[in-house]
Amino acid sequence: MKDGKVPNPDNIHPIPGYDIEDLTKEEAVYIGEKINKIVPREVDSDEEEFVLKVENENGEIIGGCIAEAYEYHWSRMFLDTLWVDERYRRHGIGSMIIREVERIAKDKSCRVVTLGTASYMARPFYEKHGYTVFTTLKKANGYISYSLVKYLDRETPDYVPSNNSGARFKVSLGNDDDAEVIQNGIDKYSETYEQKCENVGFYKKLVDKDGRFAAGVIADVDKGEYGFVEAVFVEKPLRRQGLGTYLLKEAENLAKDNGASLILTNAGDWNVDFFKKNGYLLRGELKDVPKGHDCYELYKII
Numbered sequence: 344m345k346d347g348k349v350p351n352p353d354n355i356h357p358i359p360g361y362d363i364e365d366l367t368k369e370e371a372v373y374i375g376e377k378i379n380k381i382v383p384r385e386v387d388s389d390e391e392e393f394v395l396k397v398e399n400e401n402g403e404i405i406g407g408c409i410a411e412a413y414e415y416h417w418s419r420m421f422l423d424t425l426w427v428d429e430r431y432r433r434h435g436i437g438s439m440i441i442r443e444v445e446r447i448a449k450d451k452s453c454r455v456v457t458l459g460t461a462s463y464m465a466r467p468f469y470e471k472h473g474y475t476v477f478t479t480l481k482k483a484n485g486y487i488s489y490s491l492v493k494y495l496d497r498e499t500p501d502y503v504p505s506n507n508s509g510a511r512f513k514v515s516l517g518n519d520d521d522a523e524v525i526q527n528g529i530d531k532y533s534e535t536y537e538q539k540c541e542n543v544g545f546y547k548k549l550v551d552k553d554g555r556f557a558a559g560v561i562a563d564v565d566k567g568e569y570g571f572v573e574a575v576f577v578e579k580p581l582r583r584q585g586l587g588t589y590l591l592k593e594a595e596n597l598a599k600d601n602g603a604s605l606i607l608t609n610a611g612d613w614n615v616d617f618f619k620k621n622g623y624l625l626r627g628e629l630k631d632v633p634k635g636h637d638c639y640e641l642y643k644i645i
Contacts, residue, residue, distance in 0.1 A: 357549075357589070358549070358584070358585055358586060358589055360551060360552055361549040361550065361551055361552075361557060361586070362549070362550055363547055363548070363549055363590075363593065364547070364548055364549075364550055365546060365547065365548070366546035366547055366548045366559050366560075366561070370548060370556060370559060371546060371559070371561060373556075374559050374561065374574055374576045375574065377576055378574055378576055379416065381613065381614075382416065382611065382613070382633075383611070383613065383633050383635065383636050384416040384417070384633070385416065385417050385418045385633045385634050386413060386416060386417075386418060386452065387416065389413065390411055390412070390413055391411065391412045391413055391451075392409065392410070392411045392412075393409075393410055393411075393412070393447070393516065394407065394408070394409055394410075394516065394517035394518060394519075394521050394522045394525070395407050395408050395410070395440055395443055395444065395514050395515070395516060395517060396514070396515060396516075396517035396521045396524075396525070397427075397436055397439065397440065397509070397512050397513070397514055397515075398512065398513075398515075399431075399512060404428075404517075404521060404524045404525065404528075405427065405428040405430070405431045405436065405512070406426060406427035406428060406431060406436045406437065406440060406525075407425075407426060407440065407517060407521060407522075407524075407525040408422060408423075408424055408425040408426070408440050408444060408525065409423045409424040409522050409525060409526065410422045410423060410444055410447075411423060412447070412448065412451045412453060413451065413453070416633075417632060417633040417634075418452055418453045418454045418455070418633065418634065419453055419454070419455050419456075419457060419632060419633075420444065420445075420447070420448035420451070420453040420455070420456045420457070421456075421457050421458070422444055422456055422457070422458035423458075424525060424526060424529050425437065425440060425441070425458070425465075425529075426525050426526075426528040426529040426532070427440075428528065429532075431509060433504075433506055434504075434506055434507075434508045434509035435504040435506055435507040435508065435509040435510060436509035436512065437465070437468060438472070438502065438503075438504050439509060439510070439512075439514050440514055441469075441472050443514045444456065445493075445495060448495060449495055453495065454494060454495055454496055454631075454632075454634070455492055455493065455494050455495060455629070455632055456474075456492070456493045456495065457490065457491065457492045457493075457629070458474070458490070458491055459488060459489065459490050459491070460488070460489050460491065461482075461486050461487065461488045461489065461533075461536070461537075462486045462487040462488075462489070463486055463536045464533075466489055466491070469491050470491075471502045472493070472499075472502050473493050473499030473500070473502070474491040474492065474493045475491060475492060475493070476489050476490070476491050477490055477491065477492050477627040477628060477629060477640075478490040478626050478627030478640050479626075479627075480569075480607075480626070480642075482537075482568065483538075483567060483568050484536065484537060484538055486536060486537075490627060490640065492629060492632075540565045540566045540567055540568055541565075541566045542563055542564070542565050542566070543563060543564050543566060543597065543601055544562075544563045545560065545561075545562040545563060545564070545593070545594050545597045546559075546560075546561055546562075547559065547560050547590060547593060547594075548560075548590075549586050549589070549590065556578070557577070557578055557581050557586060558575075558576060558577040558578065558581065558586040558587060558590055559574075559575075559576050559590070560572065560574065560575050560576075560587075560590035560591065560593070560594055561573040561574040562594035562597070562598075564597055564598040564601045564603050564606075565603070566601045566602055566603075567601070567602040567603070568602075568603060569598065569603045569604075569605040569606060569607055570594065570595070570597065570598025570601075570603045570605070570606035570607070570645075571606070571607045571608065572591065572594055572606065572607070572608040573608075575587050575590060575591055575617075587617060588620075588621055591618075591621055592621075594606070595643070595645045598645060599645045603645065604644060604645060605642055605643070605644055605645065606642065606643050606645055607626075607640065607641065607642050608623065608640075608641050608642075609638065609639070609640055609641070610623075610638075610639050610641060611633075611636055611637065611638050611639070612636050612637045612638075612639075613636065615639050615641070618641050619641075621643070622643050623641040623642065623643045624641060624642055624643065625639055625640075625641055626640050626641060626642045627639065627640040628640075
C-alpha cells in the first residue's frame with residue numbers, strides 16, 4: 344500500500360476520476376451522522392448502554408448483562424451479553440435478568456428486544472421467555488448462531504423457572520468494571536467452543552481529483568469466518584454512478600482474501616434494494632422495526 348491507496352484485487356479498476364484511500368476517523372463519524380439522518384427515527388435519542396449485575400452474599404458478581412437501548416434511534420433494546428456463573432445456573436437468575444431488561448426496555452418505550460446466541464448456548468432458554476428466531480448462521484466451527492426477537496407489545500406467556508432459589512439475590516445496575524467481569528465470564532465460557540480469529544478492518548473512501556470525499560465504506564472481516572459491511576455511504580449528488588457498488592466489491596474482496604466465503608450486512612426497506620442489486624440475499628427480517636418500516640439481515644456468498 345502506498346500513499347494511502349490500496350491495490351485492486353481481481354483487476355477491479357477505480358472509477359475514472361476517483362481514487363480509493365484510507366478513511367479518517369473524522370470521516371467515519373461523518374458517515375455515521377449522514378446515515379443517521381437517512382434512517383427513519385422513532386425516538387430522537389442517543390444510543391444508551393447499561394449494565395445489570397447480580398451479586399452473591401459475598402459481593403461477588405455471579406451474573407449480569409450488557410444491553411443497549413435506542414439503537415439507531417429505534418424503539419429497540421439490544422441485549423448484547425447475558426452471563427450467569429456456572430455455579431449458579433438453573434437457579435432462575437438468568438430469568439431475573441431477562442425480566443429486568445424487559446422492564447427497562449418498556450420504561451424507555453422500546454417495543455422490541457433483540458439478542459444473539461449460539462447452538463451451544465441458550466436458545467431454548469430465550470424461547471421459553473417468548474423470543475423467536477429470525478436469523479440463523481452456520482459458523483466455521485460447526486455451531487449455529489441465532490438472532491432472536493421479542494415484541495414487547497405482544498402477549499406472551501410468562502415463564503416461571505422450576506428452581507427460583509436465585510430470587511434471594513437482587514438485580515442492580517452495574518458499571519464499566521462490572522461489565523468487564525460479565526464480558527470475561529461469557530468469553531471464558533465461549534472460548535471452549537469458539538476459536539479466536541483475527542479481525543481485519545476495512546475503512547475506505549473514494550475521493551475526486553481534488554481530494555474531496557465522495558463515498559465511504561466501513562466493513563471488517565473475521566479471518567476464515569465471514570465479513571460484515573457496517574455502512575456504505577455516497578454523497579447525494581454522486582449516487583447512481585457505481586461508487587457504492589465499487590466500495591462494496593472492495594469490501595467483498597477483502598473478505599475473500601482473508602479466507603471468508605460469506606459477507607453479511609444489515610439494511611432497511613429504505614436501502615435494501617441497493618444490496619439486492621449487488622447480489623445480497625435475505626436471511627432474516629424484523630417487521631415494523633423501526634415502526635412503520637422493516638429491517639433485514641442479508642448475506643452474499645463470495
